Amino acid sequence: MPVRLAIEADLDYWLPEPADILLQLEAAALPDQRLDSRALTVWSDHPIAATDGDEGMGQRCWARTQYRLMAQYRATVTVDRVAVDIAALPPTPPRALPGAVIPYLLPSRYCQSDRLEGFVRREFGGLSGGAMAQALLEWTRGALIYRSGVSQGDTTALDTFASRMGVCRDYAHLLVSLARAAEIPARCVGAYAPGVEPPDFHAVVELWLDGAWRLVDPTGMARVEEIVRICVGRDATDIAFMTVFGTAFFQAQRVAVHRLDG
Structure with missing residues (x-):
């Protein structure tokens, strides 16, 4: 509705x-x-x-x-917008990706996905496609504590992976990095949404699954059906308000x- x-x-x-x-x-x-x-x-x-x-x-x-x-x-x-059960979506091999999607499979300034490939293989080996994406989303939500003031403008996904704390920007960077490490294209999304606490510009994630970008909120604060997208990019550099x-x-x-x- x-x-x-x-x-x-x-x-x-x-x-x-x-x-x-x-x-x-x-x-x-x-x-x-x-x-x-x-x-x-x-x-x-x-x-x-x-x-x-x-x-x-x-x-x-x-x-x-x-x-x-x-x-x-x-x-x-x-x-x-209707929320999609991403866990049921099939994988897309990298060689089958559209050209415009390929940059979102590669590491970027704040999303050093190449440094997390070993962790993803060890913890989530055997999963792929939507099942992998859902597992990474649930892990990110469960592993991190939402806390203001513990990260800065130069905090990277690796910093957040080590500290296990941050704000929406940090959640987004970590999920994007984990997804790219699992051969799932991922990009950061600048957004507005109700229910964000404290109220502010919000950062969420889109994952490329089964031929389309699928919107998710790694913090769990916003419903997919209520997120208003402003812009997209490789990481926070591209989506800064x-x-x-x-x-x-x-x-x-x-x-x-x-x-x-x-």
Whole structure:
């Protein structure tokens, strides 16, 4: 059954010197999520400019300013998506993958999947495809403790694997790395979702299974039927809600997602 969500996001940052800023705040228009209304306002010294997101999903926004950057995003989105039992999906051998999917099978800056291949073989040997994906998802949820303040912007999947703690970004990096180590293409997804605690931009994962990307939340906080995707990428570098080419200092930030039906 379709779910209607109201999304609000507000950013307020201080920039001591002029800088270019790349924003990814807008929900993507996709077959399984319809944008009923949307409005993005950015207070910038220069006109803002839109550019496509990775894989053609959503769009980014360039701004340039000094002193104060403020952005306000409001949207109403209808999500019409059915959760899939990924455990029942068959495997796809690497040689049969579409060309556009292959980069998500390889290690990336924060997802050193090649360093986790031995662990995956030892712990999950004999599994493949959806059964492997489900086992890795359940292991990640059970092995990690959700805790703010224990990771930083440069924390990698290996760091999280060692500490067994982190936030949604860390959960996503670890599951992506484990999946790639198991020869399952995986990518990080920037998203909005109700029920996220504390309320914030959310990071989830898409796994390539049986010819399509399958959405999962390794933290278990959000239901697949209620996740609104913003953008996708290899890791957190590609899905950051704000990338500053210079220096910026946090002043205030707020994200709120509410169900409008039921």
